[in-house]
Amino acid sequence: MEFEGEFELEDVPPEQAWIVLSDPVAVRDSLKGCRYIVPMDEEFNFDEYEPEENLETLPDADPEVVADRAFEEGKRYAALMQIGVGSVKPRFETTVTIDERDDENFEMIASGGGNASSSSFSMTSGMRIREHETGNGSRIEWWTEADISGRIAQLGSRVIKPVADKIVNDFFSSIEQQMTDVDERADAGVTDRLRNLL
Structure with a gap:
């Protein structure tokens, strides 16, 4: 299955959008059904891992802490997801690798x-952030190619696609609110500090 779309963020410059979307905690908090996204090693155990609760995101978090935990190219992450699709609500133990990360062009x-x-799935996903044509805000282009099997696949794309679209729309709406909070409450130096740290 293939999914793709665009999302526009008013008054949010690309560099600010990139900083928030580079933070696994901000992504986790905005992704419905996600309990955690954390770096993993060979010893990682989904059943035993207990995620840290109440982690701060921008604008409250220390910029150096956010920079230290930002997604890294080549690194593997464990994510625990539970998403309802029709009458099915599986708990997915997911492994994600950041294959490419371009801080200059805001692409991942x-x-x-x-x-x-x-059920099971495999996927490749990408994101690109561009300045909006008006010069006021950002345009985020995203795409995902997913191979789904098992019980969820039997439901078919007519059931799966609306659920995926809702998850994506809710995610970007939440991310936009986080970015608005950063824009309104953070001092002017936070974005610049993070750009230098990342």
Whole structure:
């Protein structure tokens, strides 16, 4: 299955959008059904891991802390997702690798997959942030190619696509609110500090 779309953020410059979308905690908090996104090693155990709660994001978080935990090219991350699709609500243990990350052009590509007791998926996904044509805000282009099998796949794209669209729209609406909070509450130096740290 293929999914793609664009999302516009008014009054949010690309560099600010990139900083928030580079933070696994901000992404987790905006992605419905996601319990955590954390760096993983060979010893990682989904059943035993207990995520840290109440982690601060911008504008409240220390910029150096946000920079230290930002997604890194070549690094693997564990994500625990639970998303309802029709009558099915599987708990996906997901592994994601950041294949490419371009801080100059605000582009990122990731790949990975996950499985639950009766379903599995593999995917490649990408994101590109551009300045809006009006020069006021950002345009985010995103795409995902996913191979889904098992019980969820049996539901078909007519059931899956509306759920995926709602997750994406809710995600970007939440991200936009986080970015608005950063824009309104952070002092002017926070974005510049993070740009230098990333």
